[in-house]
Amino acid sequence: MGKAIFAAFLISLTASLSVTTTANANAKYAGIVIDVKSGKTLYADNADNLRYPASLTKIMTLYMLFGELEAGRVSLNTRMKVSKRASGQAPSKLALKPGSTIRVKDAISALVTKSANDVAVVIAEHIGKTESKFAIKMTKAARDIGMKKTTFKNASGLPNGGQRTTARDMARLGMAIQDRYPTYYKYFSTRSFSYKGKKYRNHNRLLGTVKGVDGIKTGYIRASGFNLVTSVKRDGRHIVAVVMGGRTGRSRDAHMKNLIGRFLKSATTGRRVTPLLASRKVPLPRARAVAAAAAEGNLIPQIRPDEIVTASVTRTASADEPEIGSADDYSKTDITDGWQIQIGAVPSEEAANILLGNAMNVGTSYLRGKVAFTEPVISRGQTLHRARFAGFTNKNAARKACNYLEAKDFACLALR
Known part of the structure; x- marks a missing residue:
């Protein structure tokens, strides 16, 4: 074995053994x-x-x-x-x-x-x-x-x-x-x-x-x-x-x-498949930061893609419309008739999905059987994506869900 090859072998052997050597x-x-x-x-x-x-x-x-x-x-x-x-x-x-x-x-x-x-x-x-x-x-x-x-x-x-x-x-x-x-x-x-x-x-x-x-x-x-x-x-x-x-x-x-x-x-290349840590409390003020991180590929939704429905309606909000929306401005679709709740409106669909996943992680008993969906809306020239849950039987059920989520640091609005 040549000297150069032998030296390389020793370096490799030393590296492979150093982990267990340090521990022992x-x-x-x-x-x-x-x-x-x-x-x-x-x-x-x-x-x-x-x-x-x-x-x-x-x-x-x-x-x-x-x-x-x-x-x-x-x-x-x-x-x-x-x-x-x-x-x-x-x-x-x-x-x-x-x-x-x-x-x-x-x-x-x-x-x-x-x-x-x-x-x-x-x-x-x-x-x-x-x-x-x-x-x-x-x-x-x-x-x-x-x-x-x-x-x-x-x-x-x-x-x-x-x-x-x-x-x-x-x-x-x-x-x-x-x-x-x-x-x-x-x-x-x-x-x-x-x-x-x-x-x-x-x-x-x-x-x-x-x-x-x-x-x-x-x-x-x-x-x-x-x-x-x-x-x-x-x-x-x-x-x-x-x-x-x-x-x-x-x-x-x-x-x-x-x-x-x-x-x-x-380590794995490609997209992250693990849920976020510290994701159980993601209040609305973080929405833009979450969206920015999502755009860089650092974050992914914590619910399966087949659990998210994207509403087909894109509408233009009035100049003074708050980002979280109101009961009067919602354009209904077949999947979202009845009472629903909104937990945010953020600059990307991925960030909206993250908010939905975070809410589902903490609000299981209140959101079981509900439809999680995103809806694009144009506000002040910018496209936002509303994060909503539909399928509440009445106003009281929607408000109870909101009260619980708000206690977990989410923004929430019950609407119909």
Whole structure:
């Protein structure tokens, strides 16, 4: 065997063995690779064993903050006050002064790049009043997206014996934050951040060095070892991978590169066939963002195509007609006689179908046997697609369905 061939063989053998070697040599180790489009687990080792999340916690802190942005309770320019407790957090931090403020958009960048613990507490106190109350909200949100084994006790990931997670749960969070907040998720690709004259480089060294990596977060405390959640989109494939318990940042990164190189090629190309995570609550203000993501091929309806009926009527709305419609402006078709409900009007049919699927996921008892359909309408020169359910026997039944969906953060209007 020639020297070049033998060297190549050794490199290949080392790569193939490194996954099991890392797992066997390190009791803190856990890893997983998920094919986002198919939902298949391509690799797992200790993926369901409890681990300390460290600063991976801040992914959920940002998940909560993105929710506040989406709901309109804060804007990117909202200033959040720094308490003495927040200022006193252990490094890594921005060294914020008590009584000062920080804008939401700067706080996001500080968590993504610097992984600032003082900023994490500022966010927690702004949203939850206290960090402990915020942690309760974080844990509830984790359960809502299927993170069954995760418990949060703080917003930063600083050491706390009760703060536990798994590699699988962290992979789920890594997918959910992209599904639920595609616009804000882009912050995770920030390479560096400047604040008050100082420049902070992202701790995630895979950004810009591994093709297709678009985020998301590193983490370290002594009890956890070196952690990393990574999202990779390349050649029509999309995986989310998690490595926990690395002995050093360098070895963790090398192992993650190995996982990407080994398993990305096994991921599915083409259209995503898995349902969205964190999709049970999709309020109307998200409609345009959902539609934009759908147009990029990132989202698909969660109900079968044969369950959706597209109404044949396209009509022009008046200039002052609200996008959600009214009982007086509806053009009836044979399939939609009687009482019905509308949960949104969005710029694409695919986004309308997504809203219908999301509603069916949470409103099964109220929507069983109803006809889910979309209807195009022209409003102010733009074609919108109404998302509606028909087949309610009376006004009371339609209103009951609306009341339930509204409690789940959907917009809803009963009409005939």
